Amino acid sequence: MKKLRIGIILGGMSSEREVSLNSGRNVHDNLDPELYGAVPIFMDAEGRLWVIPWQLISQNTTLDISDHLEGEARRIAYEDLKREIDFAFISLHGKYGDDGCIQGLLELLNIPYTGPGVLASALGMDKHLQQKVLMSEGIDVPRSMVVTAWDWRERREAVQKEILERFSFPFFTKPTREGSSVGVTRVDDPAGLAAGIDAALQWDNAALVEEYLDGIEFSAIVLEDDGEARVLELTEIYPQSAYYTYDDKYMPGRCRKFTPPKNIPRETADRIRESVLRAYHALGFRSYGRIDGFCLKDGRILITDPNSSSGMAPSSFFFEQAASAGLLPGMIISALIRNALAIHRDKKGPL
Ligand SMILES: Nc1ncnc2c1ncn2[C@@H]1O[C@H](COP(=O)(O)OP(=O)(O)O)[C@@H](O)[C@H]1O
Ligand SMILES: [Mg+2]
Incomplete structure (x- = not known):
């Protein structure tokens, strides 16, 4: 019986690309070789796809892998994915990885994949x-308030006042779309408020302020x-x-x-x-x-x-x-x- 070719997609463009490498490496190493053929697919920092030899996933960082791509890996166009794999094991995390983007691509190519679909991933x-x-x-969810980059630029004082009225210390600030605690701050005093929002807005166009749980x-x-x-x-x-x-x-x-x-x-x-x-x-x-x-x-x-x-x-x-x-x-x-x-x-x- 022909083995199902499982594309393990790892790396990616998000702040969590190193976490993704760890995930993908472990999935690769535990994929049942009796049932499946592993095809490691590396997404580089520009979103390009490469079929990489399994040896490369033992590299320590995505940058180390990138150093080896020219010469050792094979660059493929998105639509070629269909020819390379029968199923996608998405080991990407964060933006473009588990937010509906890659899921949309796989839907267009009619390749089945792990995890939720486009809208649920985006949510x-x-x-x-x-x-x-x-x-x-x-x-039940925490009490929260959203602060857009525009709010923060155009009406910062009013926003700060509203946050201080609605939340007592400590509270949390975070980007609306990130993961692995990137851009998350526990704000303990008034001096920390602006730093918390700034840190969150480095990662997205909106920040969330949340009551402390x-x-x-x-x-x-x-x-x-x-x-x-x-x-x-x-x-x-x-x-x-x-x-x-x-x-x-x-x-x-x-x-x-x-x-x-x-x-x-x-x-x-x-x-x-x-x-x-x-x-x-x-x-x-x-x-x-x-x-x-x-x-x-x-x-x-x-x-x-x-x-x-x-x-x-x-x-x-x-x-x-x-x-x-x-x-x-x-x-x-x-x-x-x-x-x-x-x-x-x-x-x-x-x-
Ligand atoms: N409202 C909150 N109250 C207490 N701790 C929080 C709150 N929000 C986040 N944290 C802490 O910060 C961590 C990361 O925040 P989270 O919202 O889970 O973002 P991420 O998607 O990056 O994991 C949580 O695991 C938790 O320990
Ligand atoms: Mg979390």
Whole structure:
């Protein structure tokens, strides 16, 4: 039997391209060679696609890979992707990666792929719009206020005044569309306010100001199997910094994570899983997703960060929760591909 050619797309144009390399490398190394043929596809910083030899994914950074492209890799046009692969395992994160862009391209080429479709991916990326959708479905989200780059330029004083009236310290500022805690600031005093908004606006044209949530942070992987979405065991997060920063997320040995949770009672964990599942469906997610939030001291459950993709490094939430369900990395990757193929087979128009 001819093996299905799985294009593992990694790298990309976003601030999370190094995270993507880690994810893609791990997916590649755990792809079942009996069932699938791996085709590593590198997206460079300009969005061009290259079929790279597997040896290159062991390079440490996307820049190191880029140094080897001319000569060792094969540049392909977008439409040639159809000739190279039968299925796309999207290991990209962030802008152009899990925000609907690459999904749109794959739809046009009629190549099935992992994760949600165009609109759901875009919603998963946009923290402002996803809150509106979740609220309309009665799902609790943090209180927030959006500040556009125009607001900040043209009416800064009024905006600052409004923020100080509506939020007490500390509060959070973040870009509407980023990930991996890039551009996120915990603002502790008036002096930090402008720096927080400026930092967020470096990454997008709008910033979100959010009330501070004092509680336990959790992360939940949702996996669709045979048409039914189910939530894996939750992970409770204990950052070593003031919040869950980029270093906490990716530096080895830095952050404590408990799967199953240590301090969330079973009954609360069940309610969290219920909210997570509702959020998954409200946003139109398919295939899989990772939905993060907080459980507050008063028992309220808030959804803060629904993601249409998840980091897939060895000790990521994805593989930690899979392990808790008795699934080896190779098993869950195969299940993801099998289920995504079924989802794309049944769709009417773009996913
Ligand atoms: N409103 C908030 N209250 C408390 N902590 C927050 C809040 N917003 C973000 N954080 C902290 O910052 C981290 C990154 O923010 P998040 O909104 O999840 O952005 P990203 O998409 O970059 O992961 C979270 O994991 C959490 O630890
Ligand atoms: Mg997050």
